[in-house]
Structure formats: C-alpha cells, structure tokens
Amino acid sequence: MADAAAIDVRADAPLVVGIGGTIGGVSSTERALRIALDAAGREGGFRTRMFGGADMARLPLYDPRATTRTPDEIEFVETIRQASALIIASPGYHGSISGVVKNALDLLEETARDVDRPYLADMPVGLIATAYGWQATGSTIAALRSIVHALRGWPTPFAAAINSQLTKFDEEGGASEPAVVEQLCMVGRQVARFAPLAKQMSLRTNG
Template sequence: MADSASDLPLVVGIGGTIGGVSSTERALAIALEAAAREGFRTRMFGGADMAQLPLYDPKATTRTAQERDFVDTVRQASALIIASPGYHGSISGVVKNALDLLEETARDPHRPYLADMPVGLIATAYGWQATGSTIAALRSIVHALRGWPTPFAAAVNTQLTKFDAEGGASDPAVIEQLSLVGQQVARFAPIAVPHG
C-alpha cells in the first residue's frame, strides 16, 4: 500500500479546448475521477494548459517550462486518457499539438513515446458523425506512439448530453461510459511500468 498520495501511480488526462472549461474537459474530469476511485492519482492538462504550449517545433533546442512540465508528467504516468472535441471530423489542433510534443520522448531508454501504456479515449462532438472519426484518429495516433488504446472509447454527442459545473451530465449512461474509460486505464495500468 502506498504511504502517501505521491506514491500512487499516475493517470494523466489530456483534453479540452481553448476559451474556458468545455464539455470535453468536463467529460475528461469524469473519467479521471473514476481512475482516482481505482487508487490512482490524476493530473489533467486541460484547454488552458494546452493553450500555453507553443506550436511544436521539432528543431527547437530549448523547451518552455510548460513544455517540460507536460513531457515530464507524461513520462511519470502509468496511463493516459485523451479527450478531444471533433473538429471538422478529426481531433482539435491543441490536442494534436500536445501529442506532437511527445516526440521529446522518442529516445527515452525505458519507454519511448507511450510504449506499452494503456490509453483511454474520449471524443465529444455536436452530433454523432465526428465522434466516430475523432476516436478513429485518436486510435491511430496512439498506435503510432506505441500505446495501447483501451477496448472501450467514449463518444459523447453534446447535442444530446449537457455537462454541468458540478461534474455531472444530463445522461447517466454517458457518466457510466466515461467512468468505464477511467476504470479500464486503471485496470490495465499495472502492465505499464513508468520510468521517470
């Protein structure tokens, strides 16, 4: 048993939009809460955090404090949950930019990219069509980063489901689906051993 919260394994959430707390970020928070109930500590990089990441420059010789914090936190993670709104049928630019920054881990000796890490996926969109294509795009990216997308991914139609500031949603089934994403990454996380 862990002696303190800092000894607990970490699940990192990445998702949201610029310009305030979005339905995507609220959906991600529900999934992270489920992982926390499974005995994990969590950290979310929401829209405001991702807005501070400059456009990824692969040739840059230095990184900002925000870029270093993001990459170092992912390096410590046992699992990830990525949530993206469906923008024009795919993931948002801010989420893609954050994931592009994980190129910094390419030469890590113990775990390049997201190798062997369970990754939960959430897509939100105003309508069903973009949720499916956004989840497919996220799965492809996670595979390219050598991660393991969990079997279940949550698709949330924000035309039908409304989130509230208290951490709830108008459809209990959506809360169950988002919680399942958090539970699955937590249950698969012991397979992945983080190295910092």
Template sequence: MTSFDHQRRPLVIGIGGTTRAASSTERALGFALRGAEAAGAQTRLFGGTFLHSLPHYAPENPARTDEQLELIEAVRHADALIIATPGYHGGVSGLVKNALDTLEELRTDERPYLDGRAVGCIVTAYGWQAAGSVLTSLRSIVHALRGWPTPFGAGINTLETRFDSVDTCSDPKVVDQLATVGQQAAQFALAFASHRTPVAASVAGAQNEAARNEAQPARLLHAV
C-alpha cells in the same frame, strides 16, 4: 481496499480540453479521471488553459518552454493517459494534437513516446458522425505513438448530452462510459507494471546464466 493498495498507485495523466473554459471536453475528461481515481490511481489534469499556453511544437528548435517541459516530464513518468478532444471538421483539435506532437521529445527515452502505456480515448462532438470518425482517428494517433488504446473509448454527442458543471452530466449512461475509460486506463497500468517486473527478472536471469556458461569453458581449459 483497492487493487492498488499493495503497490505504488499508478499515475494517470489527463490531456484535453478546448480554448473555452469549462468546455464539455474538459468536463468529460474530469469524469474519466475520477473513474481512474476510484480504481486506485493518482491523476493529473492538463486542461484547455494549460494546452493553450503551449507554443506550436517546432522540432527544429531545441528550446522548450517551461510548460512544454512540464508536460513532457509528466508523461514521461505516467503509467497511463486519458486523452479527450473535441471533433473539429472530422479531426482531432489542433490544441490537443499540438500537445501530442510535443511528446516527440520522448523519442529517445527507454520507453519512447507512449510505449507500454494504456491510453483512454474520449471525443466530444456536435453529432454522432464526427464522434465516431474522430475517435477512430485518435486511436490511430495513439497507435502511432506506440500507446495501447483501452478497449473502450467514449464518443459523446453534445447535442444530446450536457455537462452543466464540473460534476454533473445529463446522461447517467455517459457518466458510466467515462468512468469505464478511466477504470480501464488504471487497471491496464497495473497489469503492464506487473508484467514488466517478472519479464525484467527473467531477462536478468538469462543474462546471468549466459555469462556463467561463457565462463565455464575458460575454467576447464585453464585446468587442463
């Protein structure tokens, strides 16, 4: 029995990949999503092919494509996310950044942007320098979107680590690291959900008590 069996399974959305099919980035993301599933979450992947179908986000143009709306609605209902990007010239790829820019459409939601959601971060790069610097950059983007980066983020040096298929990785330690990213995203999703329920009940109780207190003097004056 998982820790989620007594509640609704949290939804963890994966966003990441490149324009190349079967990229190391997307395969790494798949390992992390399976880690989230092992922790009891349900998952959904928006991989490179889907991200490539998104038009450049233009905030001045209110029209949105079906693909943009699909991504927006999925994230709107997500309990946590995992974002995976390649490191390109010291930064997050344009493909992934465009998807994150599209989430500007969540700005007026009750939970704006990524508020109240744990976000696992993964970076693949051809060398350790880019892996570290881009991971820091990705965490900063998540903060700007009001998300909560998970304590553990995975930086993968593809010069040393290969993903020869969807479910094979040359380094068992990397497999464990990616699973940790997924597990933390799922576990924090449950923690946030558990926290929101008592807080909401406490706020409602305080509001009811305030209403009763406001009504009490009126009854006394009427009696006099």
C-alpha cells in the same frame, strides 16, 4: 500548470494523466475528461493530473528543430514520463481531433529517444471524443486510436463517444445522461485496471 486532481491519494501513488479540452473556458470535453480521471482515481487509487484547454493553450506550436523548450513544455513532457496511464479527450473538429490536442501529442516526440519508455510504449490510453452530432465522434475516436498506435500505446477496448447536442455537463461533475457518465467512468476504470498489467509487461521487457 495547475493540478486538477480531486481525489485524496498517496503522494507516491501511480499517476494517470488526462489531456483534453478546448481554448476559451471549461468545455464539455474537459468536463467529460474530469469524470473519467476521477473514476480512474477511485478504481486504482491513482493520482490524477489534467492538462486542460488553458494548459494546452500555453504550449507553443511544436517545432522539432527547437533547441530549447519552454517551462510549460518541459512540465508537460516530464509529467507524461511519470505517468502509468493516459486518457485523451478531444472535441471533433471538422471530422478529426482538435489542433490544440494534436499539438500537445506532437510534443511527445521529445520522448522518442527515452530508454525506459519511448513515446507511450506499453501504456494504456483511454479515449474520449465529443462532438455536436454523432458523425464526428466516430472519426475522432478513429484518429485518436491511430495516433496512440503510432506512439506505441495501447488504446483501451472501450472509448467514449459523446454527442454534446444531446448530453449536457454541469459544473458539479455530472451530466444530463447517466449512461454517458457510466461510459466515461468505464474509460477511467479500464485505464486503471490495465496500468498494472502494462507495468508488469514493461518490467519483463526491460528487465
């Protein structure tokens, strides 16, 4: 899976991972996620790694009984294990998150027995929802929050809800609505600011 990081930082810098997009090309969701990830990189000097739609399309449907995992599944899980923070972006499909994003999150069951950090325990998680209309953005954000809570993560206070009927993204990393860009940057900044606090809490708990 290709690294989409665009910011030059130290090779040993903490890692923020983005998960989001749709199958069939670069989407508004993926472009929104890229803006938030770049903001996290600028705020905290973090490395960033994005698993977009094309990456998630290579993940097979999650089978909890499988005894082996594909190289793409292994890389995805190992990257999440190394992360200090996460940003999840999903389109709103029929009032909730997309199947491809849910399938990727289901794969985190592989971390259930990890000693240092099962699931997303104590990890700050930023949330983004895009939909063609406002109604699905709210329900998609709510679904993402519920999933992150179930995975023991900490959703950041602010989540970005984007109406793609009104906001258009461009290939240069911008959007037609400056306020939307600022909202996405806020998601990235909050994730970056909370990541060191989460690490301190984890050290106290495990130390």
